[in-house]
Structures are given as structure tokens and as C-alpha cells.
Amino acid sequence: MKKGVIIFALFLLWVLLVAAVIALPPMGSSETPAYTHVVPRYLEKEVEEGGANNIVTGIILNYRGYDTMGEVTVIFTALICVLAVLGRENIKRHTSKVELSSVEKSVIVKSVVRLLAPFIILFALYIILHGAESPGGGFQGGAILGASVIVFTLTFGFTLGMKKFPLKYRTILESAGPLSFFISGVVALFCGLNFLTYMLPCINHAYQDLVRHLLLLIIEIGIGIGGGTVIGSIFFAMEKVEKE
Amino acid sequence: MLRSLDILLLIFLLVTAIGVVRTKDLLGASIIFSAYSLIMAIVWQQLSAPDLALTEAAVGAGVTTVLFLIAIGRTVRREDE
Incomplete structure (x- = not known):
């Protein structure tokens, strides 16, 4: 029945x-x-209204600004949840399984990572800063930044990784994504416009486009650095094990 | 020419997707999953979505695989061998 x-x-x-x-x-x-x-509407008017030659960037930062802000907040919340469950790593108390294992790390891997790491970071910065003109943007560049932190720490050991990416800077930089969005969004309120408007008619006409580009750039850099550090911090929190 | 590349990629995608689910060994499954992400990134590129392709390649093939491997390293095997 x-x-x-x-x-x-x-x-x-x-x-x-x-x-x-x-x-x-x-x-x-x-x-x-x-x-x-x-x-x-997007294809015809985006460059004029959104201010980015890459239409995808214009859509996610401008037309869909609120959604992107939500996504950035979700990433930040994910980090908070991971830290609430696993806890922060401590340079005195923690080490990693990779560091404890007796297997010698290959010279080839070490040399390749040492050679490539600067270029990976340069590529990440290029992706972040060039996001308005070509494919890419804050999320993609941030993921590559985070991946470079991970590859460095896995190759050269947990302790050196924690030293190179110290906790006191990461704690501040993790919030860069939501913060940069909030700061760029609030600027419009002083002109009497809606939150997350980048075209500000209340300033000199000659500077309007420049200010818009600057605001978009602040957001891109914020998302990139914030995303990268969040990925790095989640990795550190998961990788740590207690020292005996 | 490009059409056949697309079809080949989609076949690979299907094979890896089934492989991830059917593989008993978690380590092997996460490596196949990383291959799946890499193929997916090329498929995004073929669909003219380079922004997505970049994300998929960096996050799907790179970061999540490492996080999966760490998580597997912290678990204990309990199945009957």
C-alpha cells in the first residue's frame, strides 16, 4: 500500500x-x-556599458555583479568551514606526511619546479591583470596562484612552504575577494547610484572611463589574490599532521 | 577534421567518466578524474569558452586532484581485498 x-x-x-x-x-x-x-544586448552594448573588451568579464563583473559577489563570498565561506573543521596549521606544531616520509624527492622534480615557479606566478598575474581584454580573470588567475603555492609546498616541504607564505599575511589576504568587491561597490553610493555601479557620472567626464577600469581592476586583483590564498590555506589546513 | 576531434574527445570523456565511477581504487579514480577534467577543458575550448577552459584546467585538473589525494592519504582502507 x-x-x-x-x-x-x-x-x-x-x-x-x-x-x-x-x-x-x-x-x-x-x-x-x-x-x-x-x-x-550583451554582444552589442557590453563594451560600451560594461567597460571590458572581454565580454565574459563584463558580464560577470557588471551585469552579473551580485552573482559574482555571492560566489566570492561562497569561496570565503568554504575556507571558514574548512578551518572550523580542521583548524589552522601552526609552524611549531605541524608538519606534513610528505615531509615525514623517507622517500627522497627527485632532483628532476625539484629543478623543474624551481625553474618553472616564477613563470607560473607570472602567468597567473598576467591572467588576472589581462582579464578585461582576453580570456581569464580573477578566478582563473587565483586558481593558478593557489596551484603554484601547492606545487611549491609539495616539492620543498611543508615547513619551508609555511615560512614562504606566512600565516599572518594569508589571514589578511584571504578576505581580499569579498572586500575588494565591497569597496568597489560602495564607491557608487557616494554618487547617489546603486551598489556595484562602475560608471560614475558625478566625476569629471574625462576620468569616468579611467575610474571604471580602475574599479574593475581592483575587483579582479582582489578576487585573484583572495582566491589564490584561499586555495593555499585550504591546502595547508588539509595537509598538516601533528609532530610527534 | 575538427568534428572528428570533437567526437574523439567526447568518447574519451565518456570513457573517463565511466572509469571514475567503476574504479575501486580511490587513488586511480582521482587520477582518472583529473584526466576527465583535462579533456573537459579542451572540450570547453572547442565550444569557444576559453574562460571556462582555463578554470577547468587550473581548478579541476590541478587543485582538486591534489586535495583529493591529500584526503585519500588521510583515510584508512577498510574494504575486503
């Missing part, structure tokens, strides 16, 4: 979902609202 009711309820749900899918416009059709209203 109970089973029958459940099956009937599931069947009803299935019918409802299938009906909803059938009611959707066909996949890839040019009649969908997204193609008739949203996409043309």
Missing part, C-alpha cells in the same frame, strides 16, 4: 517534470528569450 502511494507520487512528479520540459522552447532554437533579448 505504502509502496504503491510512493510509486504513484513519483509517477506524478515524473509527469510534471516531463510536461515542464516539453513546454520549454526547443534546444538551440533562436526563439528562446535568452537569444532574442539577453544575448544581443
